[in-house]
Amino acid sequence: MVLVVLGVVALTYYTTVVLVYGPAALDDRDNNNNAAGAWVVLAIYHVLIVMTLWSYFACVLTDPGRVPPGWAPPPEDEEDERVRTSNSEKRRRFCRKCTAWKPERSHHCSVCGRCVLKMDHHCVWVASCVGAYNYKHFILFLLYTFAACVFDAVALASTFVSYWADVHDGSHREKTDEEKMTMAAVFVTFFVDVAFAASLLGFIVMHANLNFSNMTTIEMYEKKKARSTLPWRYDRGKRKNFTEVFGTTIALWFLPLHSAHQMRRLLDVSRLSGGSYPRMVEDGLDPIAPVSVAGDPPRGSRGDDGEELAACGLCVGSRGGGVVVGKKSGGRSRDA
Numbered sequence: 001m002v003l004v005v006l007g008v009v010a011l012t013y014y015t016t017v018v019l020v021y022g023p024a025a026l027d028d029r030d031n032n033n034n035a036a037g038a039w040v041v042l043a044i045y046h047v048l049i050v051m052t053l054w055s056y057f058a059c060v061l062t063d064p065g066r067v068p069p070g071w072a073p074p075p076e077d078e079e080d081e082r083v084r085t086s087n088s089e090k091r092r093r094f095c096r097k098c099t100a101w102k103p104e105r106s107h108h109c110s111v112c113g114r115c116v117l118k119m120d121h122h123c124v125w126v127a128s129c130v131g132a133y134n135y136k137h138f139i140l141f142l143l144y145t146f147a148a149c150v151f152d153a154v155a156l157a158s159t160f161v162s163y164w165a166d167v168h169d170g171s172h173r174e175k176t177d178e179e180k181m182t183m184a185a186v187f188v189t190f191f192v193d194v195a196f197a198a199s200l201l202g203f204i205v206m207h208a209n210l211n212f213s214n215m216t217t218i219e220m221y222e223k224k225k226a227r228s229t230l231p232w233r234y235d236r237g238k239r240k241n242f243t244e245v246f247g248t249t250i251a252l253w254f255l256p257l258h259s260a261h262q263m264r265r266l267l268d269v270s271r272l273s274g275g276s277y278p279r280m281v282e283d284g285l286d287p288i289a290p291v292s293v294a295g296d297p298p299r300g301s302r303g304d305d306g307e308e309l310a311a312c313g314l315c316v317g318s319r320g321g322g323v324v325v326g327k328k329s330g331g332r333s334r335d336a
């Protein structure tokens with residue numbers, strides 16, 4: 001899938017830069033306005049492509065989040081009365097595959113073969129899980145890809161207009177084979193752009209909603225499955241939900257990077273603070289504090305060992321992307 005993504009980028013780059021706007025920018029027979037316009041298109045296009053590739057590789061190469069070795073939830077007798085008195089609200093969760101405890105927003109990914117912090121879904125397009133550390137990069141990848149596709153489609157559409165303009169203004173001439181080949185490539189690339197942009201749009205809306213309500217894709221399916229109408233337990237308001245993923249530094253919202261401060265917050269919102277592990281203080285977490293960032297203690301959760309395979313929309317039908325949240329084998333539901 002990584003090669004598919006790179007192939008699509010290569011196709012659009014070849015058509016837009018090598019075939020159409022590169023020659024237009026260097027064409028000194030034309031009037032200066034056309035060449036200047038071509039340079040502007042090339043500049044914007046390159047910025048969008050660089051940001052798309054940067055976000056993409058940041059998402060692919062960033063570890064989505066491991067449960068720190070030795071992490072353990074608080075002993076049961078230290079849990080609050082509400083949690084202790086109800087089995088259905090038991091918080092401690094154990095992964096039998098990893099033979100380790102897992103924090104409440106973590107899930108075991110059968111493709112990656114381990115538990116992932118605040119797992120969103122396993123995405124075949126990035127050949128990795130999307131979790132606490134790379135969710136922001138994933139959303140930026142969607143946004144920059146969408147922007148690049150829309151911009152490229154508009155830029156290429158304008159070449160259709162000039163290609164056939166001479167039919168209308170009476171200066172029609174037979175096109176050379178080279179011009180016909182270029183226009184065929186423009187045509188194909190235009191439709192690839194439109195197809196990608198259209199399929200990404202619904203997906204972007206879905207993840208914007210999830211992000212603003214502090215919910216992962218897995219949690220969305222879980223909530224639907226449980227037919228829960230209760231207020232979402234991690235929802236702290238749109239602004240706080242957004243900064244939980246994107247950080248509070250506005251300049252970094254647009255870049256697939258996390259500040260050191262944000263990295264600590266991401267550990268915290270992955271609900272590690274409710275438990276403890278050997279390197280906790282070094283990671284900047286308070287071993288005494290219960291959950292300090294993400295609001296109220298959870299209502300749900302149970303000691304399950306289920307695998308999670310949620311779909312991200314684009315992944316539907318692919319390995320790692322079944323829409324059912326449940327155990328992979330046999331489609332059995334997670335322990336409820």
Ligand SMILES: [Zn+2]
Pocket residue numbers: 095096097098099107108109113114115
């Ligand atoms: Zn696991």
Ligand SMILES: [Zn+2]
Pocket residue numbers: 109110111112113121122123128129130
């Ligand atoms: Zn995975």
